[in-house]
Amino acid sequence: MTEKELNQPGYEIPPELRNQVAVTTIDRIYNWSRRSSIWPMMFGLACCAIEMICTAASRFDLARFGMEVMRPSPRQADLLIVSGTVTKKMVPQIVRLYNQMPEPKYVIAMGACASGGGPFKEGYNVVSGIDNYIPVDVYIPGCPPTPQALLHGLITLQKKIDSQTLREARWYKKEVSEVIPVPVLGPDIMDPREYELIRQYSKQKSAAGATASAGADSNPTSTE
Amino acid sequence: MSEQMILTQTDLAERFPGKVRRDERKGYEGYIVEADALLQVAQTLRDEMGYDYLSSITGVDYLPDGYMESVYHFYRTTGGPALVLKVQTPRDHAVVPSLVSLYPGAEFQEREAWDLLGIRYEGHPDLRRILMWEGFAGHPLRKDWREPYYEEDAKPFKSRWPDGHVYRIEDKNPFHKNVDYPPDFDPDQWVADNDAALYASLAKIQSTLDSSLKTDTVIVNMGPQHPSTHGVFRMVVLLEGETVRALKPVMGYLHRNHEKIGERNTYIMNMPFTDRLDYLSSMSNNFGYALAVEKLMGIKPPERAEYLRVIMAEFTRISNHLFAIGSLLNDLGAYFTPMLYAIEERELILDIFEAVAGSRMMCNYFRFGGVARDLPEGVYEKMRDLAFERLPRRIDELDLYLTNNEIIRARCEGVGVLTPEQAIAFSASGPLLRASGVPYDIRRADPYSIYDRFEFDVAVRYHGDVYDRYLVRLDEIRQSIRILQQALRDLPQGPILAGKPQYQVRVPPGEAYGRVEAPKGELGFYVVSNGKPNPWRYHVRAPSFVNITALETMAKGNKVADVVAILGSIDIVLGELDR
Ligand code: SF4
Numbered sequence: 039m040t041e042k043e044l045n046q047p048g049y050e051i052p053p054e055l056r057n058q059v060a061v062t063t064i065d066r067i068y069n070w071s072r073r074s075s076i077w078p079m080m081f082g083l084a085c086c087a088i089e090m091i092c093t094a095a096s097r098f099d100l101a102r103f104g105m106e107v108m109r110p111s112p113r114q115a116d117l118l119i120v121s122g123t124v125t126k127k128m129v130p131q132i133v134r135l136y137n138q139m140p141e142p143k144y145v146i147a148m149g150a151c152a153s154g155g156g157p158f159k160e161g162y163n164v165v166s167g168i169d170n171y172i173p174v175d176v177y178i179p180g181c182p183p184t185p186q187a188l189l190h191g192l193i194t195l196q197k198k199i200d201s202q203t204l205r206e207a208r209w210y211k212k213e214v215s216e217v218i219p220v221p222v223l224g225p226d227i228m229d230p231r232e233y234e235l236i237r238q239y240s241k242q243k244s245a246a247g248a249t250a251s252a253g254a255d256s257n258p259t260s261t262e
Numbered sequence: 263m264s265e266q267m268i269l270t271q272t273d274l275a276e277r278f279p280g281k282v283r284r285d286e287r288k289g290y291e292g293y294i295v296e297a298d299a300l301l302q303v304a305q306t307l308r309d310e311m312g313y314d315y316l317s318s319i320t321g322v323d324y325l326p327d328g329y330m331e332s333v334y335h336f337y338r339t340t341g342g343p344a345l346v347l348k349v350q351t352p353r354d355h356a357v358v359p360s361l362v363s364l365y366p367g368a369e370f371q372e373r374e375a376w377d378l379l380g381i382r383y384e385g386h387p388d389l390r391r392i393l394m395w396e397g398f399a400g401h402p403l404r405k406d407w408r409e410p411y412y413e414e415d416a417k418p419f420k421s422r423w424p425d426g427h428v429y430r431i432e433d434k435n436p437f438h439k440n441v442d443y444p445p446d447f448d449p450d451q452w453v454a455d456n457d458a459a460l461y462a463s464l465a466k467i468q469s470t471l472d473s474s475l476k477t478d479t480v481i482v483n484m485g486p487q488h489p490s491t492h493g494v495f496r497m498v499v500l501l502e503g504e505t506v507r508a509l510k511p512v513m514g515y516l517h518r519n520h521e522k523i524g525e526r527n528t529y530i531m532n533m534p535f536t537d538r539l540d541y542l543s544s545m546s547n548n549f550g551y552a553l554a555v556e557k558l559m560g561i562k563p564p565e566r567a568e569y570l571r572v573i574m575a576e577f578t579r580i581s582n583h584l585f586a587i588g589s590l591l592n593d594l595g596a597y598f599t600p601m602l603y604a605i606e607e608r609e610l611i612l613d614i615f616e617a618v619a620g621s622r623m624m625c626n627y628f629r630f631g632g633v634a635r636d637l638p639e640g641v642y643e644k645m646r647d648l649a650f651e652r653l654p655r656r657i658d659e660l661d662l663y664l665t666n667n668e669i670i671r672a673r674c675e676g677v678g679v680l681t682p683e684q685a686i687a688f689s690a691s692g693p694l695l696r697a698s699g700v701p702y703d704i705r706r707a708d709p710y711s712i713y714d715r716f717e718f719d720v721a722v723r724y725h726g727d728v729y730d731r732y733l734v735r736l737d738e739i740r741q742s743i744r745i746l747q748q749a750l751r752d753l754p755q756g757p758i759l760a761g762k763p764q765y766q767v768r769v770p771p772g773e774a775y776g777r778v779e780a781p782k783g784e785l786g787f788y789v790v791s792n793g794k795p796n797p798w799r800y801h802v803r804a805p806s807f808v809n810i811t812a813l814e815t816m817a818k819g820n821k822v823a824d825v826v827a828i829l830g831s832i833d834i835v836l837g838e839l840d841r
Contacts, residue, residue: 080489084516084837085541085623087493095605110489126440127395128494128515131486155440157535159431160526161519162402162409163394166432166440182623224452225399226410226441233449239436244445 065203072116072142073104073199076192079115080108081135084122086149086182093185103192112138117195120174123151123158124165126227133220136172141209144199146191147174150181157181171229172218278303285348289558289772289791292346300349300359304334308364312338313345314686315702316365318775318786318803319372321379323353325405330356332381333788335775335803339686339700341707344775351381353404360386367689370811371803378403378521388463393514393840395456399444402522409522410435410442416796417526460510464500467508479507482822486515490593490826493836497813497825504821509814513807513840520841524800529555529767530630532800536787537624539802540838542585545578545615546780548628553710554776554787555630558769566756567632568712573645573749574618574627575778576742580653581611582781583693583735586833590732591664593830594673600664607656610648617641630767632759642750649746657739665736674729678816678828681726688812691805692783694832697734698726704779716745728824728831735833738781766795773799782806782833802841806834 051059078100082090094100094108109115112135124132136145147168150156155166168174175198178191208215219230228236274293275282281299285292295303307313313336322331334347349358360383361368372383373392380401383389390396400407411431413419422428432438461481468479485496494515500508520539524532536551537544549571556562563571588604612622617638619625627634664670680690685698695702701722705713721737723730769791777786783805790799809832817825 081487082493084493084518085538088541088623092605092609095609096602097606097609110487123516123518125515125517127517128486131494131515135487157538158518158520158523159440160409160411160413161523162411162440163514163517163519164440170439184622222449222452222454223395223456224397224449224454225444225447228441228443228449228452232437235437236443236447236449240443240445240447243443247445 068204069200069202073196075104075107076117076144076195076199077107077109077115078105078117078119079112079135079139080110081118082121083124083128084151086121086151089182089185090119090121090148090188093188098185098189100189100192103189103196105192112136113140115139116142117144117146118172119146119148120152120168121148123156124168125163126165127163127223129165129171129227130220130223132168133171133218137217137220141215142207144175144195145172146176146178146195148178148188148191149183150179153177153179165227171221274303277306285346289770291773292344292348294348294350297349297351297358300347301361301364303347304361304364307336307345307347311345312340315339316361316367316689317344317691317777317784318788318801319361319368319375320788320799320801320803321356321375321381321403322790322799323379323403323405325353328353330379330381332358332375334361335786335788337708339702339707341702343708346775356381357384358382359384360389362386365689366687367808367811370807374807377401380404390459390463391514393517395514396459397454397456402519403525409519410440415526416794417528417531457512460498460512464498464508464510468500471502471507478502484825485512491829492589492834493839495829495834495836495839497829499817499822499825501822504823506817506820506822506825509817509825511810511813513810513836516836516840518837518841520802521800525797527797528765528795529769529797530765532797533628534624534626536802537626538837539804539841540582540780540782540785540806540835541623542835543578543582543781544623544625545574545627546582546778546785548625549575549711550776550778550780550785551787552628552630552776553778554774554789555767555769557774557776558772558789558791559630559767560770561631561760563632563760564757565754566636567758567760569749569753570633570637570758571628571711572713572716573746573753574615574625574633576746576749577611577614577645577648579742579781580739581608582833583739584608586781586830587660587664587732587735590728590827590830590833591670593826594670596669600660603656603660607653610652614641614645614648617644629759629763631761632757636758642753645746646750649743649750653743654740657736657743661736665733670732671729673824673827674732674831675727676725677728677820677824678831679726680812680816684812684815685726688815689808690783690812691809692779692781692833693721693731693734693738694783694809694812696720696722697730699724704777704784708777710776710778713745716748718742718744728827731831731833769793769797777803780805782835782838783809785838802838804838804841806832806836806839807841810834810839 100106147153152168158164176191176195180187222228281296282293285294315337317337318335329350332349336345375381377391479502482499485491486494496512498510536547539547584604588601591600615625616622619627680698682699685695701720703720718741721734723734771793773790775788786803788801789797792798816828
């Protein structure tokens with residue numbers, strides 16, 4: 039059934055009920071209510087968070103989109119706005135927060151840092167984009183994105199929500215949704231899914247480094 | 263104190279023959295002290311010569327010469343220039359005595375130098391890593407330590423310039439991300455106990471607590487995701503009932519490797535990076551860095567540029583303090599209403615920044631020897647309107663509604679007290695220091711730029727509690743408005759940059775420490791040049807970072823709910839705290 043057919047049930051609405059009753063689909067009304075009351079998590083990482091606060095304040099006013107209810111607890115939030123530089127030291131916490139959010143949940147990568155590392159990408163403690171660890175729905179460019187850009191990103195997210203349908207919603211599927219393993223802070227950050235790879239790499243490196251190992255003490259992680 | 267000060271700087275080398283000598287390297291200043299005499303010299307400085315304020319500690323890795331240097335900048339709180347001490351120590355066994363026993367404010371700075379440079383401070387009470395996590399491999403600021411995305415020692419990278427090609431650095435890494443592991447490493451054997459040392463040091467305090475009542479203590483983690491820690495800051499508090507017995511700040515969740523990146527960048531490339539230090543007051547950060555490099559280069563900006571700089575820096579101070587007051591009120595529970603009023607005014611200031619610099623927050627406006635752009639049309643009138651009409655009115659309004667509010671007074675008065683002696687000992691700066699009754703403002707004590715031309719009062723209050731810190735900020739906004747009015751009145755016409763705009767500046771070898779009174783306190787840049795296009799050492803003495811050293815002292819004995827207010831009254835920003 040196409041959307042048009044869905045919205046035209048094929049019978050006459052009595053005149054006294056016109057403008058009182060709206061006939062629509064479950065999908066539509068479900069998405070409409072969800073997209074008009076997104077609760078973002080109150081979660082700021084860096085400079086971009088300041089622009090997020092400004093967006094929530096009176097000049098730009100997130101309340102126009104039903105998003106002014108910022109919740110500090112992930113259990114009550116629908117949307118994680120990753121607003122700033124993601125560092126290795128912080129990633130375990132972000133993944134944990136994401137896992138704690140109930141479905142349906144969305145992630146916005148706000149700014150250059152969250153999208154791909156940004157100006158600090160080359161830093162040893164910086165993650166090149168949060169999408170290395172958790173799935174992202176909308177990316178917002180800018181350093182920092184202006185409040186207008188953030189609003190545009192949020193509207194884009196609303197469009198995405200509009201296009202979803204109950205039939206395919208992963209949060210109503212039988213199988214439980216997968217929990218993302220929390221990274222571990224070792225000599226460098228370690229994704230538990232990559233342990234085998236790390237072991238191989240490290241072995242290779244010690245084989246290669248057996249011949250050339252200079253200044254190893256202060257500098258065990260240098261690469262060639 | 264004046265009699266004590268008869269001992270002048272020149273005496274130092276004679277006073278400790280064989281232990282202290284002048285630093286004779288070209289472009290350097292101060293004294294080189296033998297490690298075993300450091301404590302004695304520092305004691306003399308503090309007790310006899312009046313250098314009671316240890317502003318900055320950092321290290322420099324002189325790789326080609328094979329030694330590390332620990333660098334100290336001392337000041338007198340009565341004003342005047344710095345006295346610089348240096349201790350040299352071999353790279354492979356870098357040990358320097360700790361100054362924490364004399365200057366408690368050294369605690370976190372020494373931990374930072376240990377973490378990033380691997381200088382071990384003997385006698386430090388709690389020498390743990392501070393920005394990176396316990397277990398991280400290596401000391402990243404050492405010159406031979408390379409990050410996973412290492413390309414070359416210095417920019418511009420040959421692969422991109424003059425006509426190279428750009429590739430994604432991820433593609434060169436076997437994991438396709440920013441990681442690297444030491445040889446012979448087995449992740450399954452790894453025991454993740456990054457916080458073990460932290461909890462151990464708390465347990466030590468726990469065991470010393472004795473109370474007549476039998477109570478259990480609990481350890482509570484606040485942050486890094488907490489609505490009132492102003493970002494990704496974490497506090498581990500040891501509570502007895504609701505009373506704080508110990509507090510350990512944990513930071514580094516926003517450590518963006520500012521200094522390592524800064525040492526690969528060319529001088530001018532660092533300017534936009536300084537914006538992102540204290541992202542609420544980017545103009546002040548620009549100011550400090552520009553001063554440090556100009557000191558090295560020996561140039562001065564033209565008159566109009568000096569005025570523009572002061573105007574921008576003072577607008578920044580106002581917008582920063584507005585934000586600080588707003589978020590302090592947030593922390594006190596006046597959720598978002600005062601904040602909205604504060605942000606409203608801040609937006610107007612941001613409009614000016616956007617007009618002159620092109621960006622609301624990341625202004626990147628200063629250049630070595632001037633500023634980047636002149637005022638566009640209409641901006642001068644806007645600034646006048648703000649400084650003469652709107653802001654004074656709005657500040658009075660804030661004052662009227664907040665200052666005598668009963669709840670604010672009840673929550674803030676007498677909470678988180680820092681005595682003047684403590685404030686100086688902890689190297690506190692900015693409003694935190696001045697609210698404790700120490701009238702120390704770098705704009706007065708060691709004037710830079712053209713601040714000696716303006717009439718303003720150093721805001722000072724005497725109780726050292728949260729309430730006085732709030733009042734000092736309010737006073738400072740008023741003083742800034744005064745400076746703005748004078749600067750706007752006198753703003754001359756003329757060029758805005760000394761010489762031609764350059765992409766690469768020539769910086770003669772040497773060292774320089776440029777410091778400004780940033781809204782949050784003393785912001786210092788320690789830059790060492792070896793004549794190449796990139797700084798050899800680039801260190802930021804961040805006010806938030808040093809001010810946080812006093813947090814435990816202020817919080818101890820207070821209720822846990824007050825810790826939030828105390829933290830809010832310090833006014834930290836994580837970009838600068840963690841760098
Ligand atoms: S994208 Fe830019 S403004 Fe945003 S967090 Fe990164 S550096 Fe800061």
